[in-house]
Amino acid sequence: MNKNLSVPSRILVAFASGALIAVFFLPAWRIDLFAPQYPEGLSMYIWINKLSGDVEIINGLNHYIGMKHISADMFPEFKYLSYVVIFFMLLGMTAAISGKRKILLAYIIATIIGGLLVLYDLYRWGYDYGHNLDTKAAIQVPGLSYQPPVLGHKRLLNFDAYSFPDVAGWIVVGAGVLVILIYGVEWFLHRKK
Amino acid sequence: MRTFELKKLQYLLIAAFAFFLLESCKSKGTQSAASGDASKAYVAPGKYDEFYNFVSGGFSGQMSVYGLPSGRLLRVIPVFSTDPEKGWGFSEETKPMLNTSHGFVPWDDAHHPELSQTNGEVDGRWVFINGNNTPRIARIDLKTFRTAEIIEIPNSAGNHSSAFVTENTEYVVAGTRFSIPPDDANGDVPIDSYKQNFKGNVSFLSVDPKEGNMKIAFQIRTPGVNFDLSHAGKGPSHGWFFFSCYNSEQANTLLEVNASQRDKDFIMAVNWKKAEEYVKQGKGRKQAVRYAHNTYSDKTHSATSTIETEITVLDSKELADLVYLIPCPKSPHGCDVDPTGEYIVGSGKLAALMPVYSFTKLQKAIADKAFDGDYEGIPVIKYEAALHGEVQKPGLGPLHTEFDNNGNAYTSMFVSSEVVKWNVKSLQVLDRVPTYYSIGHLMVPGGDSRKPFGKYLVAYNKITKDRYLPTGPELTQSAQLYDISGDKMKLILDFPTIGEPHYAQAAPAALINKNSVKFFKIEENEHPYVTKGEGQAKVVRDGKKVHVYITSIRSHFNPDNIEGVKVGDEVYFHLTNLEQDWDVPHGFAIKGANNAELLIMPGETQTLKWIPEKVGMFPMYCTDFCSALHQEMQGYIRVSPAGSNVPISFSMGKTPAPSAAK
Numbered sequence: 001m002n003k004n005l006s007v008p009s010r011i012l013v014a015f016a017s018g019a020l021i022a023v024f025f026l027p028a029w030r031i032d033l034f035a036p037q038y039p040e041g042l043s044m045y046i047w048i049n050k051l052s053g054d055v056e057i058i059n060g061l062n063h064y065i066g067m068k069h070i071s072a073d074m075f076p077e078f079k080y081l082s083y084v085v086i087f088f089m090l091l092g093m094t095a096a097i098s099g100k101r102k103i104l105l106a107y108i109i110a111t112i113i114g115g116l117l118v119l120y121d122l123y124r125w126g127y128d129y130g131h132n133l134d135t136k137a138a139i140q141v142p143g144l145s146y147q148p149p150v151l152g153h154k155r156l157l158n159f160d161a162y163s164f165p166d167v168a169g170w171i172v173v174g175a176g177v178l179v180i181l182i183y184g185v186e187w188f189l190h191r192k193k
Numbered sequence: 194m195r196t197f198e199l200k201k202l203q204y205l206l207i208a209a210f211a212f213f214l215l216e217s218c219k220s221k222g223t224q225s226a227a228s229g230d231a232s233k234a235y236v237a238p239g240k241y242d243e244f245y246n247f248v249s250g251g252f253s254g255q256m257s258v259y260g261l262p263s264g265r266l267l268r269v270i271p272v273f274s275t276d277p278e279k280g281w282g283f284s285e286e287t288k289p290m291l292n293t294s295h296g297f298v299p300w301d302d303a304h305h306p307e308l309s310q311t312n313g314e315v316d317g318r319w320v321f322i323n324g325n326n327t328p329r330i331a332r333i334d335l336k337t338f339r340t341a342e343i344i345e346i347p348n349s350a351g352n353h354s355s356a357f358v359t360e361n362t363e364y365v366v367a368g369t370r371f372s373i374p375p376d377d378a379n380g381d382v383p384i385d386s387y388k389q390n391f392k393g394n395v396s397f398l399s400v401d402p403k404e405g406n407m408k409i410a411f412q413i414r415t416p417g418v419n420f421d422l423s424h425a426g427k428g429p430s431h432g433w434f435f436f437s438c439y440n441s442e443q444a445n446t447l448l449e450v451n452a453s454q455r456d457k458d459f460i461m462a463v464n465w466k467k468a469e470e471y472v473k474q475g476k477g478r479k480q481a482v483r484y485a486h487n488t489y490s491d492k493t494h495s496a497t498s499t500i501e502t503e504i505t506v507l508d509s510k511e512l513a514d515l516v517y518l519i520p521c522p523k524s525p526h527g528c529d530v531d532p533t534g535e536y537i538v539g540s541g542k543l544a545a546l547m548p549v550y551s552f553t554k555l556q557k558a559i560a561d562k563a564f565d566g567d568y569e570g571i572p573v574i575k576y577e578a579a580l581h582g583e584v585q586k587p588g589l590g591p592l593h594t595e596f597d598n599n600g601n602a603y604t605s606m607f608v609s610s611e612v613v614k615w616n617v618k619s620l621q622v623l624d625r626v627p628t629y630y631s632i633g634h635l636m637v638p639g640g641d642s643r644k645p646f647g648k649y650l651v652a653y654n655k656i657t658k659d660r661y662l663p664t665g666p667e668l669t670q671s672a673q674l675y676d677i678s679g680d681k682m683k684l685i686l687d688f689p690t691i692g693e694p695h696y697a698q699a700a701p702a703a704l705i706n707k708n709s710v711k712f713f714k715i716e717e718n719e720h721p722y723v724t725k726g727e728g729q730a731k732v733v734r735d736g737k738k739v740h741v742y743i744t745s746i747r748s749h750f751n752p753d754n755i756e757g758v759k760v761g762d763e764v765y766f767h768l769t770n771l772e773q774d775w776d777v778p779h780g781f782a783i784k785g786a787n788n789a790e791l792l793i794m795p796g797e798t799q800t801l802k803w804i805p806e807k808v809g810m811f812p813m814y815c816t817d818f819c820s821a822l823h824q825e826m827q828g829y830i831r832v833s834p835a836g837s838n839v840p841i842s843f844s845m846g847k848t849p850a851p852s853a854a855k
Contacts, residue, residue: 057774060747064821138822 004099006189009182013104016175016182017092023048023085026168029122031148033058034160044070045166048081065146065157066137068129077121088114092179104183111176122163123150228626229676229683236263241706244638244699246651247306247320248672251693254301256322256333261638261649261699262674264688272331272340273301273324277789284791285765285800286720287489289498293327293345294483302326305356305422305696309405313360313427313534313643317704319405321356321365328352330367330398332405336708341489344407347482347504348375348394348414354423354528358400360431360643364465365407367396368420368436372443375414376482387445391417395436397465406488411472411505412480413463413516416569417443419452420461421526422593427643428534430552432466435537437521437528441568453543457520457576459568460528460539462555467515468507476512477505492719494797510570517559518568520576521548527593531602531617532643536581538602540591547591547604549620551581582620588613592633593696595640597647597677603640605632605652612652612675614682626682628673630656637677638699646701650675650682653694661689670694711775713796720798722767727751732843739764739841745779745793746771747820749845750813753828757841760805760834766791766813769798780816783830790816805832 005013027045030053034041042054050072059069072078091110095103130147133140146156149163165173236242242260245267250256254274258267275282275291282291282299291297301324308315319341320333328346333339346352351370358365372391374380382390393415398407419440426433441458444451471477482504489496509516523541530537537550557563558578565575590608597603601623604613610631614624634653638646652673660671669689676683715725724730724742730751733740739762744751750768758764770779772795781791783803791799805811815826833839 054774060772060774138825 005095005101005104005182005186009186010096010099012182013092013107013179014096016178017089017096017107019171019175020085020089020092022171023168024082026171027052027166028169028172030164030166032162032164034162035158037158047168048085049078051075062146064137064139066134066140067146068132068134070129074129075125084114101183101186104179104186108176108180108183111179115173115176119150126150229685231685233676234262234264234674234686236260236265241702243702244646244649245702245705246636246638246697246699247308248653248690248697249303249306249322249693249695250691251304251670251695252302253692254303254324255692256303256306256320257691257694258338259672259688260702261651262686264672264674264686266691268338269691270333270338270340272322272333273298273303273329273343275299275789278792280789280791280799280801283789283801285802286495286798289496290340290343290487290489292487292498293329293485294347294500295327298327300326301329303331303692303695304353306698307357307365307641307696308698308700309362309400310358310360310642311362313431315639315642315644315698315700315704316362317700317708319362320698321358323352323355323367325351325353325370328367328369330356330365330407332365332400332407334405335705336710337491338709339489341405342407343485343487344398344409345484345486346396346409347484348373348392348412348480348506349396354395354420354436357423357425357434357641359425359434359465360427362400362402364397364410364425364434365400366423366425366434366436367398368423369394370419370421372417372419375480377480384445387417388443391443391445393418393420393438395420395423395434395461395463397434397468407486409484409501409504411468411477411507413468413507413509415461415509415516416571418459422528424528424530424537424641426530426534426552427532430530430534430537432464433552434463434465435528435530436461436463437525437539439524439526453524457522458524458541459518459573460521460525460537460550461571462517462519464515467512471507471512471515472505477507480504480506490719491713492717494713494718494720494799514559516571517555518571518573519550519555519579520565520573522546527591527604529594529596529602529641532596532598532645534643536617538594538604540594540604542590542592542607544591545586545589547584547587547594548576549581549584549617550579554581555579584615584620584622587615587622588625593635595635595637595650596645597637597640598645599647603635603637603650603677603682605635607631607633607655612650612682614677624681626675626684628652628654629660629671629687630654630658634694634696636697636699638701641698646699648676648678649699650677651697651699653690653697655693657689660687672697712773712777713794715769715771715773715796718769718796718798720767720769722765722800723798724767724769724771726771727845730843730845732757732841734841737762741766741843743768744771745769745781745815745826747777748815748822748826750781750815750826750828751845752843753813754844754847755828756831756833756843757839758805758830758832759837759839760808760832762805764803764805764830766801766803767798768793768801770795772796777819778817779819779826781813782816783813784811792817805830808832808834 029046031044045053130145244261246259246261248257256270271281306322309319328349332342334341346367349369353370354368372393374390396412399410418438421437423436440452487498521539523543525539526542527540563575563578564572588606588609592605594604615622632652654671674686770793811830
């Protein structure tokens, strides 16, 4: 079995890991909220190092139910996520340049673990944000929590909340799928050798 | 078989006609329902109207904004009159807007809104409107739907023939309805010395093409007649302005008789390009006057009032080729120019016909000196020399004319209470519909511009009598919407208006709604007393003055407990609304305050002045239902006696220690 990747595969791997640079210029995740009073919707964008969108308006609304004030300080991840992405890019590039399948496999495993960690992290933050409420909040519904969905839709009081990757997030997902496909194709072509 | 069918049809038609006759005999008053398809005026809930309709509020002094074709009232914009609901004229920031050379004037009579134009087409940037009583012109900014500027007109009384614009909004005009002795002359003269001492005036205010700021460029001094209405030339007649005038008899009493003696009064044609040349050549006389010029800034959220002291006056008697008079039968009222700019319609309100003048013929008459003598030194053009033709027997009491995009004109008939449609070129009457009742102005969207949009016509009626449920002796006035897309005008909707609707304008919604401001950015707020964040809230004493830097955000004021205020203090609540979201205003009211509430938009700062006169506890609260906890948005101000030594203190969210009571 050939341990090296073909040239087209290496170019694609380089392209996929290079595409991760998008997260520095575009938001990775978005949470959209719709309510009767907000037919136009409220959107919060999560970048790898900051938040943008209607964060202040969401904070203004959420203080009634005692949710914390969302700010960049809540996310220690913002301090190191850039380095993590650079690490992934370098790892991908190393796989492409060296052409070693093992490095590519390591890259894929790291990507999957990284992706799962991101989802877990989002869940953990959402759990805390949705459950850890101010005991002096004006509106308190016994037994109710306001944890936003990790992925997909959830109804929170008068709001419909939607949580999905944003453009850069989709690029990361696409790049991950691409390298997995490349690995699969390489494995398929060389399986008998 | 065939003939039988035809006969049957004939009988049916005759029967239908007889029924129609019967119906039309009794179809008076409230029985007169819509003649057209009323569903054409239906705009489903949640859907937008096709046009914004800007309607003068008449003696309310304000301007209302309706949606067409639904007739839904969208907003009443305070202009010349105070409006306690919005704090207009009550907040410290807006008081200067109503300043004049006579001091603070809290009311006026607003008649003629006019949208700004570019290349003779409505451009949706500003609306100008005249203040009739204390002569003024206001400019309303259509980004905020608020009054941005008000300028007073000197040497005038009754600014009626206003606020019409030239085709690129180079100028907005004013004209005095009353002739009076000029402001720098002695006005303490016998009233019956009218002919010696009273003068007329028309004013041209230049408009800054970018910011819209107005400036009195020049005034033209005229004989002592009464100016009524006006319209700018356009296309070929661009560079000219036409004013109707009555009382060429120069009567000073019982005008209804004494100003109706002459067979013809005039339409005054002003060559304003010539006027510009004369001003440039220094032919104008500088006159010392006093008039207020008020502007509102969306940066400082405050108005400034400046008293200006000089204008340039051009004398129509001395300067040749500046002004001509065209005879017009019987006290002309409306003076309207068709979309091509070639035809000028005069409406003698007591005349049995309507003259239509040709601009080409007018120019030829001037070149040929086809004059019929002069009127106080101004050449009077021979009536026939400028005449395109007369509309014969159009109806009784013709007042105003608007135009569609197919060469037709629509004239309101006050006395016979109808709208008459006629062709501008052929002068043939094409159709007439009744109005309920006594129509004054009428309006077609874009109907006085080079590009009318047609489709609808709105009649503005003075009398409603039996049209709506009665409301005691004071009844509403009304607007009636007609579908004019076909050959026949059809009534499709009827709705009440605020004040008295005079002229109106309409523009496609798409020209305006995309520019509508949603809120003011707090970081751009340059108000001298802004509080940009709750941490900066404070109360500062400066002698007898107490400045409260207070904020509002759902659902509390900061501070909401204030102590140390004394009887006789001048307390200024500078309230900054910290919200940065669409449609979240907060209101602010204090018990016993001798003015009004504040209504503060997100990102804005407004100030309420309050002089407490009694010792005690004064609650304050938010008046605009802002959130689920709006009712909790309240606070207290403790007022101590004048000599008290209670120090200034302020707080929010501080719960007292068990024995803190003093």
